[in-house]
Amino acid sequence: MAGRLLKVSSVATALVATSGVYLYTKQLDPNDLSLVRFGRAAAATAVISYDYLTAFRNVEPGTDEYSALKSKVHLRSAERLRALCCANRGTFIKVGQHLGALDYLLPGEYTSTLRVLHSRAPQSSMDEIQQVIREDLGKEVPQVHWDLSTKRILTMEFAEGGQVNDRDYMRRHGINVNKISENLGKIYSEMIFVHGFVHCDPHPGNVLVRVCPHSGKTHIVLLDHGLYQELQPGFRLDYCRLWQALITSDMLGVERCSRRLGAGDLFPLLACMLTARSWNSVNTGITSTPVTHSEDVEIRTNVSQYLPQISELLNRVPRQMLLLLKTNDLLRGIEAALQTRAASSSFLNMSRCCVRALARHRRSKASSRTRRLRISVGEVLGLWRLGLYEVYLQVKGHPLARWLWALLGCLG
Structure with a gap:
């Protein structure tokens, strides 16, 4: 033990x-x-x-x-x-x-x-800060302006708000926890799958939520923009295809895309690390299998048992994958704190971004207008199907729908 x-x-x-x-x-x-x-x-x-x-x-x-x-x-x-x-x-x-x-x-x-x-990390002394400022800007005390930013200094406004994992703060300010989780997922799906330019340090101290005093709308504020990763187009598209395969339970696609990303015969481990789900749940379908306590226990146990294989996998995959794994872990930690893990909306938003990203890539390679039109029509149909499925899930999860299903069961 x-x-x-x-x-x-x-x-x-x-x-x-x-x-x-x-x-x-x-x-x-x-x-x-x-x-x-x-x-x-x-x-x-x-x-x-x-x-x-x-x-x-x-x-x-x-x-x-x-x-x-x-x-x-x-x-x-x-x-x-x-x-x-x-x-x-x-x-x-x-x-x-x-x-x-x-x-x-x-x-x-x-x-x-x-x-x-x-939120309480050790701070650099003013002497250290001024040393970097002197080296890069030639000034003792900078004013708050964008033109005072360099490769090593990013001067930004002070942002008020609560940490994204602070449920009590959100309750006090009337902020919808589920909406915050959903919108944070949208932000990162856009960055990763569509744009390929990713803020890779979303720990709770770097993600604030607040209600705008002027509009009354809820804002998500990303802080600390010192760790970004620009994804190579080939890597980004393979990563898109891998997530599409994971969401649709296409196990042949999961293996094929994982191998393309360097996982080799450790592709089941990569799938489990990306989704934080057991291999059985990955096979059954991560969108349809709820997270259970026993599965969490299984994952915690396996992490210690498979440490050599995890180390081997991290040595195999591209370095870009390491930062995405870190980013996924941080986002998943936020979802766990907000109690929104494995929400169907997050997978739907990821799917939408994957559909858009892959369609845009195929259009850029198409040689005729007819081909580009067909790709665009396929994209619209794919997004439309995802929209219908989202409506179905919303109706299915509505209390009235559950009451009707229970009533029909009694009558049957």
Whole structure:
């Protein structure tokens, strides 16, 4: 049992270390040299591993004492990870913020401890900020203007609002939680599938919601535009086709598109990681199979058991996929906090964007007006079918419809 718990902590620690290696770019402080930063990561890993290996030696598994001790070990390990992220700063903070959003994957002690990095991350000193400003702008104190932004500085207005995972804030301000989840999904589907230019750091501290005081409309505000990924057209289209296959339960298409993206014989694992669903649910249909507690438990268990395969898969797929996986995890964490996971509307919006993106690509390759017209007609019909299906789901889920079905069942 201690070994399995050790694997759970290893998932978090490995993600911190390996993601830091991938994203690490430049340091301004000698204390932040890569040797020092990853030396800290190695030391934290060793201490956490030793704690898990020795803490449970004299405790019987399955007892109340064991459960209480497990929670304590999780908590102090999470605090060590948080201290590591704060000490190394930079991309380690980003990874800590990512882990803090994985409520569906990591123990609560980890997510609650690391979640503070969403809104209370260590701040750079004014001297450090002014150093970058002097290097790039030649000024001591910048004014708030777009012309003062550079490759390393993005000067933006201060935005009021509540974090996107704060249900209490939304309740107090009369904000529809389901609509926020749906619109956030639309925003990211447009970015990923249609435009191929993606904000890849949507942890709750970077996504605010607010009611506009002038129009009364609800706004979603994206902050921190320092981590964008421009998707290569070929990758984006294969990713579109893969998601279409996943949504329609086209398993041959899932395998074909996954292999095109480099997954090889690990294509079932890629499908499970993208959807955060079990392989059985992927086969049955992610749009028709509700998420259950037993499935969540199965996923948490498998993450620790399949860590070598996960590492192998991450080494195989294009680097663009790594940031999309991170983005998916963060969005899924928000959905879990809002209790809107696996909503049918999110899959419908993804399908619409995939249909539009693939139709636009086919039109760009068409050699005749007739061919382009046929593609456009097919696109309209595809979107129309999705619209009809959405109406069907809305009617089916309406309380009156459920009452009528129950009445017909009684009469039958």
